[in-house]
Amino acid sequence: MSQQVPQSAKVRHEELCEIVAHHNRLYYVEARTEISDIEFDALLQEIQELEGHYPALISPDSPTQRVGGAPSTGFTTVSHRVPMLSIDNTYSPEELREFDTRIRKLLAGEAPRYIVELKLDGIAMALRYENGVFTQAITRGDGLQGDDVTANVRTIKAVPLRLAGKSPASLEVRGEVFMKNAELERLNRLREKAGEEPYRNPRNTTAGTLKLLDPQQVALRHLEIYLYDMLPEDGCAPATHVAVLKQLKAYGFPVNPHHETCTSIEEVIFVCNRWQTKRHELGYETDGMVIKIDAMDQRKTLGFTAKAPRWVIAYKFPAEVKQTRLNDIVVQVGKSGAITPVAELEPVSLAGTIVKRASLHNFDDLAKKDLRIGDTVEVQKAGEIIPQVLRHVPGKRPADALPYPIPAACPICHSPVQKDPDSVALRCLNLACPAQVKERLAHFASRKAMDIEGLGPAVVEQLVAKGLVHDPADLYALTQETLEGLERLGAKSAANLVEALDKSKSQPLNRLLFGLGIRHVGSRLADIVASYYGNIHALMAAPREELPHLEDVGEAVAESIHGFFQNPDNRDLVGRLHAAGVRMEMVQKVADGPQLLAGKTLVVTGKLNHFTRDEIHERIVALGGRPAGSVSKSTDYLIVGENAGSKQAKAESLGVPVLTEEAFKRMIGSLE
Numbered sequence: 001m002s003q004q005v006p007q008s009a010k011v012r013h014e015e016l017c018e019i020v021a022h023h024n025r026l027y028y029v030e031a032r033t034e035i036s037d038i039e040f041d042a043l044l045q046e047i048q049e050l051e052g053h054y055p056a057l058i059s060p061d062s063p064t065q066r067v068g069g070a071p072s073t074g075f076t077t078v079s080h081r082v083p084m085l086s087i088d089n090t091y092s093p094e095e096l097r098e099f100d101t102r103i104r105k106l107l108a109g110e111a112p113r114y115i116v117e118l119k120l121d122g123i124a125m126a127l128r129y130e131n132g133v134f135t136q137a138i139t140r141g142d143g144l145q146g147d148d149v150t151a152n153v154r155t156i157k158a159v160p161l162r163l164a165g166k167s168p169a170s171l172e173v174r175g176e177v178f179m180k181n182a183e184l185e186r187l188n189r190l191r192e193k194a195g196e197e198p199y200r201n202p203r204n205t206t207a208g209t210l211k212l213l214d215p216q217q218v219a220l221r222h223l224e225i226y227l228y229d230m231l232p233e234d235g236c237a238p239a240t241h242v243a244v245l246k247q248l249k250a251y252g253f254p255v256n257p258h259h260e261t262c263t264s265i266e267e268v269i270f271v272c273n274r275w276q277t278k279r280h281e282l283g284y285e286t287d288g289m290v291i292k293i294d295a296m297d298q299r300k301t302l303g304f305t306a307k308a309p310r311w312v313i314a315y316k317f318p319a320e321v322k323q324t325r326l327n328d329i330v331v332q333v334g335k336s337g338a339i340t341p342v343a344e345l346e347p348v349s350l351a352g353t354i355v356k357r358a359s360l361h362n363f364d365d366l367a368k369k370d371l372r373i374g375d376t377v378e379v380q381k382a383g384e385i386i387p388q389v390l391r392h393v394p395g396k397r398p399a400d401a402l403p404y405p406i407p408a409a410c411p412i413c414h415s416p417v418q419k420d421p422d423s424v425a426l427r428c429l430n431l432a433c434p435a436q437v438k439e440r441l442a443h444f445a446s447r448k449a450m451d452i453e454g455l456g457p458a459v460v461e462q463l464v465a466k467g468l469v470h471d472p473a474d475l476y477a478l479t480q481e482t483l484e485g486l487e488r489l490g491a492k493s494a495a496n497l498v499e500a501l502d503k504s505k506s507q508p509l510n511r512l513l514f515g516l517g518i519r520h521v522g523s524r525l526a527d528i529v530a531s532y533y534g535n536i537h538a539l540m541a542a543p544r545e546e547l548p549h550l551e552d553v554g555e556a557v558a559e560s561i562h563g564f565f566q567n568p569d570n571r572d573l574v575g576r577l578h579a580a581g582v583r584m585e586m587v588q589k590v591a592d593g594p595q596l597l598a599g600k601t602l603v604v605t606g607k608l609n610h611f612t613r614d615e616i617h618e619r620i621v622a623l624g625g626r627p628a629g630s631v632s633k634s635t636d637y638l639i640v641g642e643n644a645g646s647k648q649a650k651a652e653s654l655g656v657p658v659l660t661e662e663a664f665k666r667m668i669g670s671l672e
C-alpha cells in the first residue's frame with residue numbers, strides 16, 4: 001500500500017541521508033571527523049524516526065538499512081562480468097628485476113612507471129552500484145564465479161551505500177575486505193570469556209564472517225574494506241591507476257593511503273624492503289606488496305598470460321625468522337589420545353605477535369630436528385599464522401642438553417602408549433585418561449558442537465579432577481549445588497551453567513554427532529551424516545557398507561563412524577545422553593509443511609543455477625527427503641545441473657529417474 005509522505009519529510013530525509021553519507025566519507029575516506037559520535041548518532045536517530053513514521057521513505061541506500069533482512073539459507077553463485085584474475089608472485093629482489101626486464105622488453109623501450117601498493121591479506125571482493133546505489137557484493141570465488149554476499153558486505157560501514165557526486169549508470173569496483181588485528185583481539189577476548197577457542201588470524205576470520213548466514217552476526221564483527229580497482233565504464237575510464245584511485249576516493253570509497261609511484265625497479269625494491277619491517281606497525285595484515293604498471297595504455301600493450309595479467313606482480317615477504325631459547329618441551333594429550341610435544345619458548349616478538357609456544361607436531365619430527373631443552377632455536381610463522389620451530393642453532397647447544405625421550409607411557413595417566421599404524425601419531429590408549437576426558441568434554445561443549453556457554457577449561461578441569469564428570473552424559477546430572485561448590489564459580493554462574501546445559505539438550509543431531517568427537521567427523525561431515533539419517537538410532541543401525549554412499553564419506557570415515565557405534569561404551573554413552581533428555585534427531589525444519597519427499601533419497605550432481613548445494617540439501621530435508629552423495633539402486637531421484645558426469649550415466653543405467661534443476665523446482669514448486 002502506498003503511503004502519502006509529506007514533501008517536507010521527504011526533503012529532510014534526503015538531506016539527513018546526504019549528511020550522514022558525507023560524515024561517513026570523511027571518516028572512512030579521509031580518516032577525519034567534523035562531528036562527535038553523539039551528534040552522528042542523533043542524525044541516524046532522526047532518520048530512523050522519520051522512517052518509523054513514513055516507512056515509504058526507507059530505501060536500500062538509507063543508512064538504517066545496513067543490517068537488514070532475515071538470515072539466509074545460503075549464497076547464490078554469480079558470474080563475474082570480468083574474471084577476477086590472480087597475480088603472479090615473486091619472492092626476491094632478483095625476481096623483481098627479472099619482472100622489470102620483461103616489462104621493458106615488451107614495452108619496446110618505453111619507460112614503465114610503477115605503483116607500489118600494500119598487498120592486503122584479506123578477501124577479494126567485487127562491489128556493484130546501479131545508478132549510484134550499492135546493489136551487490138560478490139566474492140572472488142574461482143575467479144569466474146563467486147558468492148553473492150551483499151547482505152553481509154552491506155554491514156561494513158566503510159562501504160558507501162550510495163556514491164558521492166555524479167554517478168555512472170553502472171559501476172563495479174574491487175578491493176579487499178579485511179579485519180584489523182585489534183578487532184580480532186577484541187573478538188578473541190569475548191571468545192575466551194565464553195570458553196571458546198580463539199580465532200587464528202584475521203584473514204580466516206574475515207572469510208568465516210563473510211560466510212555467516214545472519215547479517216546481524218556479521219555486523220557484530222567489524223570488517224573493513226579498501227578498494228584498489230575499478231572496471232572501466234563508458235564515460236569513466238581513467239588513463240592511469242593513480243587516476244583510478246583518485247576517482248574511487250571521489251566516489252567515497254576508502255583507498256589505502258600507502259601507495260607510491262616509482263620510476264625504477266630499484267626504487268620499487270627499496271619500498272618493498274621498507275615495508276617488510278614497517279608492516280607490523282600497520283595494525284592489519286599484509287603478506288607482501290603489489291607492483292602495478294600505472295599507465296592503462298601500457299597495461300594494454302602488456303596484456304595477459306593464461307593465468308594472470310603481465311602488468312602486475314606480487315612481491316611476497318619472506319617469513320620472519322627469529323632465534324629464541326627452547327625453555328621446555330611439554331606433552332599434550334588430545335581428545336582421541338594423540339600425544340603431541342609442544343615447545344615452550346622464551347617469549348619472542350615475531351611478525352607482530354609475541355610467540356611463547358609452538359606445536360612440535362609429533363615425536364618423529366622432534367627426533368628428526370633433534371631439539372633439546374636449553375637449545376637456541378629458530379622460529380618462524382608458517383603463512384604468517386602458526387609459529388613453527390625450524391631447527392636448533394648447532395653452536396649454541398648447552399653441553400648437558402639431552403635428546404628428548406619418546407614417552408613410553410602417557411605423561412598424564414601413565415598407561416601404555418601406542419603408535420598409530422596409519423600415521424606417526426603416538427596415542428594414549430586409556431579412554432579414561434583425564435587429559436582425554438577433559439579434551440572430549442571441552443569439545444562436546446564447544447560452539448560448533450553443543451554450544452554450552454560457561455563450560456570453559458577451568459570448570460572442566462575441576463569437574464574432572466573431582467571425579468564429578470567422566471563423559472558428556474555426566475554433565476547432565478550436575479546440579480546447581482554441585483556447581484556452586486567449585487572454585488571461582490558463583491551462584492549466578494552456576495545457575496547460568498545449569499540453564500546452558502538444559503538448553504543444549506535440544507541441539508539437533510548434527511551438533512551432537514560432531515560433539516561426540518568421532519575421529520574424522522568434523523562439523524560439515526556431521527551435518528551430512530545427520531541430515532541423511534535424521535536420528536541417531538537409524539545411524540547406529542546403519543550397515544557399514546551403506547555409509548560410503550554419503551557425500552564425502554570415504555572408507556576411513558565409514559570405518560570410524562561404524563566402529564564408534566559398535567563400541568559398547570559408546571552405545572552406553574548414547575543411551576545415557578538419551579535418558580538425560582538430549583535430542584537424538586534433526587530438527588524438522590518444516591514440521592507441518594508438506595512432506596512431498598518423505599522417505600525418498602535424492603542425489604544432486606553438477607553445477608546448479610538456482611540453489612547452492614547447502615540450499616538444495618536443506619530444501620530436500622525440509623520436504624522429508626534424504627540427500628545422499630552417490631547413486632545406487634536405492635536412490636529415488638538424481639537432480640542434475642550443468643556438466644553432470646558419471647552420476648547421470650550411473651542413474652540412467654540403474655533406471656533411477658533423472659530430474660533437471662527446473663524439473664525439481666516444478667516438482668516442489670507446485671506445493672509452495
Ligand code: IVH
Nearest residue numbers: 085086087117118119120124176228290309
Ligand atoms: S590487484 C588483476 N592490489 O591479492 C589484479 N590485489 O594474490 C587484481 N590483493 O586476488 C588484484 N592487495 O585479493 C591487487 N593492492 C592490491 C591488493 C591485491 C591484496 C589481493 C587480491 C588478489 C590477490 C592476488
